[in-house]
Amino acid sequence: MKGEGVPPTFSGLPCDDQSQWGDFKKKYSTTHRAMWETFNAWVIEQGAPPLPDMEFIHTSEQANLYVYPQEIDYTDQRPLDQTWHRMDSSVRDTDGDLELPESMKNRPEGSALIYLSLGSLGSADVDLMRRLVSILGKTRHRFIVSKGPQHASYELAENMYGAEFLPQIKIIPQVDLVITHGGNNTVVESMHFGKPMIVLPLFWDQYDNAQRIDETGFGVRLATYDFDDAEMVDAIDRLLNDHKLQDLLRETKARIQGNSGVKVGADVIESVGRKYRETQQSL
Known part of the structure; x- marks a missing residue:
């Protein structure tokens, strides 16, 4: 997640001290720009729109999901637009049982x-x-x-x-x-x-x-x-x-646990699917 008040991605730097943010961004650009340029060229070759500068994925205009609990999210540092939806958790229930010694x-x-x-x-x-x-x-x-x-x-x-x-x-x-x-x-x-x-x-x-x-x-x-x-x-x-x-x-x-992240994600996906179907039917 990016925002003016959010430390550079992958930096591990604190929110309340921006003194090292600039140096990290410069070093990140130096080490990753060539790779990004190669990847962006490949993305364009596949018929997709160009990626935003130094981004490795596109952002959807319809809906974007991310999994992160509200308590540790950067909600105060970067308000997100209405396309973004947070899932507080998405915990699978497929692991086998474990009997402890x-x-x-x-x-x-x-x-x-x-x-x-x-x-x-x-x-x-x-x-x-x-x-x-x-x-x-x-x-x-x-x-x-x-x-x-x-x-x-x-x-x-x-x-x-x-x-x-x-x-x-x-x-x-x-x-x-x-x-x-x-x-x-x-x-x-x-x-x-x-x-x-x-x-x-x-x-x-x-x-x-x-x-x-x-x-x-x-x-x-x-x-x-x-x-x-x-x-x-x-x-x-x-x-x-x-x-x-x-x-x-x-x-x-x-x-x-009272705010099912899985349900949030499912509802968003269903909503996008329904809107797409309605759009196709109206053509």
């Missing part, structure tokens, strides 16, 4: 259940995953770990359970905290189920999601490869013991 369900007093998932690319960084396992393995908490494609390349600590693939939608409702790379799906799903987040961004929109989660108070952004061990442990403890945040997350969960 007794060690995860019957935890010692004061031990939280935490989900760690860095996506397929993040979890492929074995050194990063080993470091996280080492840090988190020393805490009193229990962890469910999405191990990813390199699952056989590292071992989990005794206070952990994990597998290459896990039914995330079945896990997030059961945990107290989510440690994530900041992918849009996991961010939206965590907000949908009212869970605080620690975000370790790796690329693209993950930086923006991480910054937005941090500056709106729904979690903590850490420097993925530069955080101190104590920073991670402190972030976990602060979020788990932030009772005001827990209250806010309960309210957020109720609002998002």
Whole structure:
């Protein structure tokens, strides 16, 4: 989403400090313009209109959908026209069930259940995953770990359970905290189920999601490869013991789940389809 008050896309820069926005835009243009020009030429060759400058997709004149919870959206920084429709969430219901091991369900007093998932690319960084396992393995908490494609390349600590693939939608409702790379799906799903987040961004929109989660108070952004061990442990403890945040997350969960994003999207698509059919019938 772009707007005068919105940080440059993919920058991960804060809303309240524009001092680095200009430099980022220049560097982004330098590194991406040639690619954009090639792609735009291809788009035109296919018979489509030219793309807006440095944009890689067209905007529809009829309807545009995006998935992002209102609480972390840039609603104050960039009012959108009437073609835009926000879906607060779009949570699938196709994951299989997950029966947690007794060690995860019957935890010692004061031990939280935490989900760690860095996506397929993040979890492929074995050194990063080993470091996280080492840090988190020393805490009193229990962890469910999405191990990813390199699952056989590292071992989990005794206070952990994990597998290459896990039914995330079945896990997030059961945990107290989510440690994530900041992918849009996991961010939206965590907000949908009212869970605080620690975000370790790796690329693209993950930086923006991480910054937005941090500056709106729904979690903590850490420097993925530069955080101190104590920073991670402190972030976990602060979020788990932030009772005001827990209250806010309960309210957020109720609002998002009470305003079906799937229905919003379906209604918009149906409306566009009906208008198109009426137009065709009138010809």
